[in-house]
Amino acid sequence: MKALLGLINLYEDESALGPLAGHRPLAAMPYAGRYRLIDFTLSNLVNADVRTVGVLVRDKYRSLIDHLRSGKEWDLARKRDGLYILPPAHSPAAANGGDIGNLYFNLDYIYASSEDFVVLCGSQTVCNLPLDQAFHYHLSVGADVTVIGRDCPDDWQGPCLTTDEDGQVSALCRPEEPSPYDIQPLGFYIMSKSLMAELVRRCAAEGGHDLFVDGVVKNLTSLKVCVFRHTGYVARIDSIAAYFQHQLELLNPSVWQELFFRYGIVYTKVKDEAPAKYKEQAVVRNSLVANGCIIEGTVENCILSRSVVIEKDAVVRNSIISQNVRIGSQARLSHVLCDKDSAVSAGRCLTGALHNPFIVRKGAVV
Amino acid sequence: MRKKKTIAMILAGGQGTRLGALTKNIAKPAVPFGGKYRIIDFPLSNCSNSGIDTVGILTQYKPFFLHSYVGIGSPWDLDRKDGGVFILPPYTHDTGGEWYKGTADAIYQNVEFIDQHDPVWIVILSGDHIYKMDYSRMLEYHEAKEADATLAVIEVPWEDTRRFGIMNTDADDRIIEFEEKPAKAKSNLASMGVYIFRWQYLKYYLVRDAQVADSAHDFGRNIIPGMIDSGQSVYAYRFKDYWRDVGTVESLWEANMDLLSDRPQLDLHDPEWRIYSVNPVRPPHYAGPNSRINQSMVSEGCQIFGQVKRCVIFPNVMIGEGAQVTDSVLMPGVTVAPHAVISRAIIGPDAVVQENARIGGDGSIALVVQDTKPARKGVRP
Numbered sequence: 001m002k003a004l005l006g007l008i009n010l011y012e013d014e015s016a017l018g019p020l021a022g023h024r025p026l027a028a029m030p031y032a033g034r035y036r037l038i039d040f041t042l043s044n045l046v047n048a049d050v051r052t053v054g055v056l057v058r059d060k061y062r063s064l065i066d067h068l069r070s071g072k073e074w075d076l077a078r079k080r081d082g083l084y085i086l087p088p089a090h091s092p093a094a095a096n097g098g099d100i101g102n103l104y105f106n107l108d109y110i111y112a113s114s115e116d117f118v119v120l121c122g123s124q125t126v127c128n129l130p131l132d133q134a135f136h137y138h139l140s141v142g143a144d145v146t147v148i149g150r151d152c153p154d155d156w157q158g159p160c161l162t163t164d165e166d167g168q169v170s171a172l173c174r175p176e177e178p179s180p181y182d183i184q185p186l187g188f189y190i191m192s193k194s195l196m197a198e199l200v201r202r203c204a205a206e207g208g209h210d211l212f213v214d215g216v217v218k219n220l221t222s223l224k225v226c227v228f229r230h231t232g233y234v235a236r237i238d239s240i241a242a243y244f245q246h247q248l249e250l251l252n253p254s255v256w257q258e259l260f261f262r263y264g265i266v267y268t269k270v271k272d273e274a275p276a277k278y279k280e281q282a283v284v285r286n287s288l289v290a291n292g293c294i295i296e297g298t299v300e301n302c303i304l305s306r307s308v309v310i311e312k313d314a315v316v317r318n319s320i321i322s323q324n325v326r327i328g329s330q331a332r333l334s335h336v337l338c339d340k341d342s343a344v345s346a347g348r349c350l351t352g353a354l355h356n357p358f359i360v361r362k363g364a365v366v
Numbered sequence: 367m368r369k370k371k372t373i374a375m376i377l378a379g380g381q382g383t384r385l386g387a388l389t390k391n392i393a394k395p396a397v398p399f400g401g402k403y404r405i406i407d408f409p410l411s412n413c414s415n416s417g418i419d420t421v422g423i424l425t426q427y428k429p430f431f432l433h434s435y436v437g438i439g440s441p442w443d444l445d446r447k448d449g450g451v452f453i454l455p456p457y458t459h460d461t462g463g464e465w466y467k468g469t470a471d472a473i474y475q476n477v478e479f480i481d482q483h484d485p486v487w488i489v490i491l492s493g494d495h496i497y498k499m500d501y502s503r504m505l506e507y508h509e510a511k512e513a514d515a516t517l518a519v520i521e522v523p524w525e526d527t528r529r530f531g532i533m534n535t536d537a538d539d540r541i542i543e544f545e546e547k548p549a550k551a552k553s554n555l556a557s558m559g560v561y562i563f564r565w566q567y568l569k570y571y572l573v574r575d576a577q578v579a580d581s582a583h584d585f586g587r588n589i590i591p592g593m594i595d596s597g598q599s600v601y602a603y604r605f606k607d608y609w610r611d612v613g614t615v616e617s618l619w620e621a622n623m624d625l626l627s628d629r630p631q632l633d634l635h636d637p638e639w640r641i642y643s644v645n646p647v648r649p650p651h652y653a654g655p656n657s658r659i660n661q662s663m664v665s666e667g668c669q670i671f672g673q674v675k676r677c678v679i680f681p682n683v684m685i686g687e688g689a690q691v692t693d694s695v696l697m698p699g700v701t702v703a704p705h706a707v708i709s710r711a712i713i714g715p716d717a718v719v720q721e722n723a724r725i726g727g728d729g730s731i732a733l734v735v736q737d738t739k740p741a742r743k744g745v746r747p
Contacts, residue, residue, distance in 0.1 A: 033650035034666075072440075073647075253652060253669065260649040270441075270645040274634035275401035275665040275679070282660055290650035291402070291666055294635065303650070307635075 004135055005115035005193065006045040006053040008038065010061070011099040011210075012122050016239045019361055020339060025057070026237065027123035028064040030322050030340065032250055032259075033290040033305045036067050037123040037237060039268045040259075042074050044188075045119070047264030048131035052081040052113050056102045058088055067269055074267045084109065098209025103200045111197065118196050120211065122187040126235040126246065128262040129188070134228040138190045143226035145195070145216050148188040150230050152178035158238075161185055161227065169225040172217045183227050186234060189216070195223075233258045244337055244357045247303055247320050251286050273306050281312055297327070311346070318354070325360075336360065370449060372505060373485040374418045375476070376409050377469050377559075378493030379426030384614045387735040388714060392431045395493030397618065398697045398715065400625055400634060400641075401663040401678045404435060405612070407643040408498070409491045410442045410451075415639055416501040420449035420483055423493065424472045426465060429455055435644055442642045454479060468583030474572040485565050490585065492559035496621055497609040498632065498639050499560070504603045508562045513601040515568070515593055517541065518560035520605045530556035531586045533602050541600045544591050555602060557586060558609055608632040619712055619731045622678040622695045626661050646681045646698070656687065672702070686721075694726065708732075 014021040021029065027038035038055075045053055053076055057064065070076075071083030089105030103110070110118070117138075119131065129148065138146035147169065152160050160182040162171040175182055189212065191199075199215035208214025216225060233255055235246035249255050260266055273292030278284065283298040292307035297314035304310070308321045311329040319336040327333065328346030335352035336344075339362040344350065348366060352358030360366055382394025389397065395406035406423075413421050421444060425432055432453075438444075439451035454476050456465050466472035473480075473490065480488065487508070489501055499518070508516040519533050527548065533555045534543040545551065571589055575581050581588045594600050608631040612618040624630055634641060648667025653659055659674045667682040672689030679685075683696045686704035694711045702708065703721035711726035714735030719725060726732035 251652070253654075256649065256652055256669075265647055266649070267647050270647075272441075272640050272642050272645065274641070275663040276651070277635070278659045278662045278664065278674075279628065280661050284653045284659055285657060286655040287653050288650040289653060289664070292635065305650075 002117060002139065003115040004045075004048070004050050004131075004190070005110070005113050005118045006050040007103075007110070007118055007120050008041055008045075008053060008055045009099050009120055009122050010056055010058050010064075011102065012124050013238075017237075017243060018240060019359060020240065020243065020337075023060060023362065024063045025059075025061055025123075027055075028061075028067060029237070029243070030305060031126065031237075032247055033288050033303050034271075035266060035268045036064075037126065038064065038067070039266055040126045040128070041121050041123050042076075043264060043266045044127070044129045044131050045121070046074050046076065046267065048135065050119070050131070051076075051078065052084070052115060054084045054086045054106070054109065054113075056086045056088075056099060056106070058102070061085075069269070073269050081113070098214075099211055100200060100203045100209055100214070103196075103211060104204045107197055107200060110193065113193075116193055117190060118193050119188060119190045120196075121189075124237050125186045125188070126237060126259070127186070127230065127233060128259050128264070128266070129186075129230055129232070130263045131188070134188070134230075135190060137228045138226070141226050142224070144191060144223040145225045146190045146228050147183070147185050147216075147225060148190075148228045148230055149183035149185045150234055151180070152182040152184045154178070156184050158184070163227060167227060169220060169227060171220065172213070183229070185212075186230060186236075191216075232262060235259075240337075240357065240359070241355045244320060244335075245354060248301065248318070250288060250303065251301060256288070271306055276304075279312075282310075297329070314344075319357075333358075339364075342366070370420050370483045370485045372418055372487040372489060372501075373420040373422065373449075373480065373483050374409075374413050374489040374491055374501070375422045375424060375473055375480070376406070376413075376491045376493045377472060378406060378423050378432060379429075379466055379472065380494055381427040382494060382613065385612075385618065386615060386733060388615070388618070388712070388733065389428075390735070391428055393425065393427045393429060393493075396432045396435060397494075397612075398680055399496060399612070399618070400622065401680055402645070402665045403641060403643045405496060406432065406436070406493045407442075407641050408496050409493055410436075410439075410444070411639075411641045411643075412497075412499050412501060413489075413491075414442045414444060414642065416499075418489065418501060419444060419446050420452075420485075422452045422454050422476060422479060424466065424476070425453060425455045426472075429453075437644075441644050449483075452479065468581075468588075469585045470572055470575055470581075470589045471583035473568075474576050474583070477569060477572065480565060480569075488563050488565045488568060490559075490561040490563070492611075495559060495609060495611050496632070497558070497605075498607065498636075498641070499605060499609075500639075501560075501562075504560070505562055507603050508601070511540075511601045512599070513562075514564060514598040515590070515600045516562045516603050517590065517600065518558040518605050519555040519602040520558050520609050521554050522556040524551070524554050527551035527554055527556065531590075532556055535602050539602045539604065541594055541602050544586075544594055546587055546591075555604075557590075558605060559585075559611075560605075561585060561590075615712060615731050615733050619695060619710075623676065623693070625663060625678060626676055648681055651679075654687070657685075672704070680715075 014026040076083040086106040276293040279296040282295040287302045290306040296312040297310040305323040309326045322340045326343045332349040337357040338360040378395040382389045651668035654671035662677045664679040665681040671687040675692045680698040685702045688705040697715045699716040706723040711732035717736040
């Protein structure tokens with residue numbers, strides 16, 4: 001049986017997340033009340049029966065290691081195969097920002113794995129993906145590389161893949177106006193391990209930084225690059241506004257259903273919190289509430305992560321409250337993003353906007 | 367093997383007959399409680415939090431669910447290289463084999479297992495009690511008193527004394543008399559079914575009891591009274607916190623309701639003494655645009671569109687629009703269709719309450735269970 005090796009590449013642009021990403025990689029960003037971004041990618045992999053996953057880490061990855069530990073929660077703590085953390089090489093070649101240095105440094109490991117194919121992915125795209133179908137497609141069309149993408153959304157201003165009539169990728173461009181042939185890549189692509197190794201070596205020799213841009217796109221004439229279209233829900237976390245708005249989309253039960261259950265469930269680290277407690281004065285509407293919360297105030301259109309306390313007469317609307325945050329009594333919050341372990345004092349009034357939420361930083365007391 | 371100072375044995379073979387249909391397919395320790403737990407999570411978590419890492423679990427009645435639930439003990443951090451959890455159902459040997467005939471017999475039949483670990487102390491626990499207790503402090507007390515045996519006791523209301531094993535103690539809390547379910551009690555100190563013994567000492571009594579043909583082979587009725595009668599130093603360890611033996615549908619419901627008070631005596635949110643359990647992997651629950659949820663506990667994976675008041679809601683429960691659920695316990699996977707009305711009820715795992723149905727009300731607690739267990743779906747429609 002042909003098998004896939006998963007490589008999760010944390011060489012992602014996290015600058016757009018400003019203060020939120022300051023102390024952790026994008027992959028370790030909290031999401032949807034009890035997850036970290038990497039959980040969605042990891043779950044997509046294990047739900048497609050991927051049994052070996054390497055995580056290419058870059059820097060400030062302490063919180064990520066703490067989250068992943070042995071990989072047990074994803075059933076990846078195995079005697080053979082399972083989860084591997086691939087640390088960066090501290091060499092000049094690796095210092096140039098892209099993933100090539102790290103891939104090159106870890107080629108031995110990648111080669112030693114028993115799988116013949118590799119799926120490269122990031123943690124920026126939150127979706128529930130049928131990766132096994134994509135792999136099957138890759139094999140059946142005989143592609144060199146299969147990129148998972150979706151039809152370009154109208155407001156997308158980033159790079160698109162242009163495809164020809166056969167559905168093969170012909171160029172990477174930034175069109176003024178995307179055509180029906182244009183595909184937004186979702187950061188997942190499949191190829192054989194030997195092709196990947198060859199591309200990595202060539203890029204390393206020629207000074208390329210990025211496997212996709214310098215390895216795949218520069219060789220579009222010689223490679224058969226196909227597209228597997230994903231038609232389901234996708235959230236791309238490329239700005240604070242996107243991080244905020246996409247989470248609030250989960251308040252739509254059909255989005256909740258699709259993201260958490262469509263092709264398999266989303267696994268994450270277990271924290272053994274008690275069920276959420278609603279007290280007598282609690283008023284909670286259209287919200288997601290994780291275990292461990294204690295609610296005495298009013299909560300509308302919010303996501304409350306584990307162990308959030310909403311004190312009496314506090315009113316929290318359209319906000320995302322991370323783990324271990326306390327909202328004091330009579331505080332008023334609207335469009336606020338509270339990072340982990342922060343607190344809002346009693347009576348405070350904080351207001352942001354949907355495209356520009358008010359941010360309370362990790363550990364801050366306001 | 368490193369020598370173990372203390373090991374615990376959890377008696378988990380009971381049926382819990384008075385829980386009716388709830389224990390048709392599972393033993394009482396496996397009954398769901400508190401919005402996400404099974405009762406056995408409490409003694410197991412207590413062991414783990416008390417630093418006891420070797421735990422035998424004695425099973426007998428309908429053990430399948432319990433066996434798979436406990437597994438290798440990792441949710442309670444009891445998957446250890448040296449020690450850990452051991453499931454101990456009755457077994458046969460060269461001279462035959464027998465069911466566990468009583469609580470003392472269950473331990474007696476596992477003398478070999480305990481001797482393998484060669485502990486100094488043995489803690490005997492019941493798998494079907496709900497409480498948080500630091501056994502290491504009881505052990506300190508036991509050592510300080512230089513006791514042969516120590517029994518945890520709790521003050522119960524005088525009118526309830528006839529339901530318990532009652533201890534009569536002297537000024538130093540040394541037990542001078544043990545009365546099983548007395549008609550007229552002299553004290554209101556009830557045994558909690560938590561015992562500590564010096565192992566070699568208990569073993570002597572177990573072996574002796576095994577020879578007595580008409581013995582019930584029960585700790586409360588035979589072993590403890592025997593020790594007291596022969597003048598051994600048996601001490602009572604007073605426990606003042608929350609403790610419940612939920613033997614009936616009514617008391618199971620009540621114990622769940624206890625959690626809903628403003629400051630419940632049993633604090634499940636205490637990070638210093640977590641109750642561990644096998645966690646279902648589910649997203650945070652969703653409270654719908656017209657939902658009203660008050661004085662309740664709600665777990666992950668639920669979708670609530672109706673009204674919920676004074677309820678304990680387990681994972682993966684779906685409550686439809688316009689439904690009203692009050693004073694009830696909804697176990698995992700329950701579906702309440704729109705406009706159903708439920709009050710004072712326990713709805714068993716995976717049960718479906720039809721649209722516009724009326725369940726419960728005044729009087730005794732209604733119990734609804736699913737007759738046939740549907741195939742467990744990973745994904746809810």
